[in-house]
Amino acid sequence: MNKKDIIEKLNKSGLKATHQRVAVLDALMKTKTHPSAEELYKTILKQYPTISLATVYKTLESLKEVGLVRAIKTDCDYVRYDAITTNHFHLYNPEQNKLEDYYDNDLKSIIDNYFKNKKIDNFEIKEINLQLIGEFK
Amino acid sequence: MNKKDIIEKLNKSGLKATHQRVAVLDALMKTKTHPSAEELYKTILKQYPTISLATVYKTLESLKEVGLVRAIKTDCDYVRYDAITTNHFHLYNPEQNKLEDYYDNDLKSIIDNYFKNKKIDNFEIKEINLQLIGEFK
């Protein structure tokens, strides 16, 4: 995705398309490692040496609020981020601290269909968060 | 579950059955709110006024290592704990910061069966972590 598209994405979400926000969203969309704010900051510094770590945090928070970005909590002690593309799940290994996307439309359908029929008392599902813990081979 | 059973549980797991560990496990098993270490500490203080917060943290870590306790990460900024009984899922609302157990053997079977047939390349599942985000009514 090029810069124009990113700027449009931001504007559509009601956020000012600042250089910093474009840089953060761009960097996050380009990686598959689900970086922390700090990792993202270090990456962005190479292209944008004056950006502040606090800005990266604040930007991620703003992007999260408008739904362009998702925070992923794992067993590790910092938050990792995910540029939202489509519904997917995650594979995680705590020893390696490795986190990967897992796309599985079949499983997604199965779970979605399940909850179409089975309603939970006193709870309305907005989002399904599935993390598979295990070992990468 | 009474104290004797808790002590046995600890011994079976290879942990010394100290008063502190019994108190922590007992308190965690008695609640359904999935408390944080600090909340648990405050609860335990009433019965055990000399226990230290650091001990609660360390104890939870030990119990987690042997599989008697599970850490639950949510959108909120602290870790919540769960005395493991049987496989279950969680319902969570970020605004209310409310976290509840969700038992659903049907869904559990569906997912387990799904992964009996469908293997993920280069990944062996050890545990399935499902959080349903939504609104309590």
Add this chain to the structure above:
DNA sequence: TATTAACTAGTAACGATTATTATTTAGGAA
């Protein structure tokens, strides 16, 4: 181009968690 609300940089502060260390204790051996 001028205006201004929104945003950012730099840094201090916060708070959940972990590390440290002197003291205490659980559980096995004598």
Add this chain to the structure above:
DNA sequence: TTCCTAAATAATAATCGTTACTAGTTAATA
């Protein structure tokens, strides 16, 4: 039972990811 010792705890300092603060800057609109 008493003794012994490795393991655990209490108290508190330190850590570190994240957030708050504030003076200065900028994107977007007229």
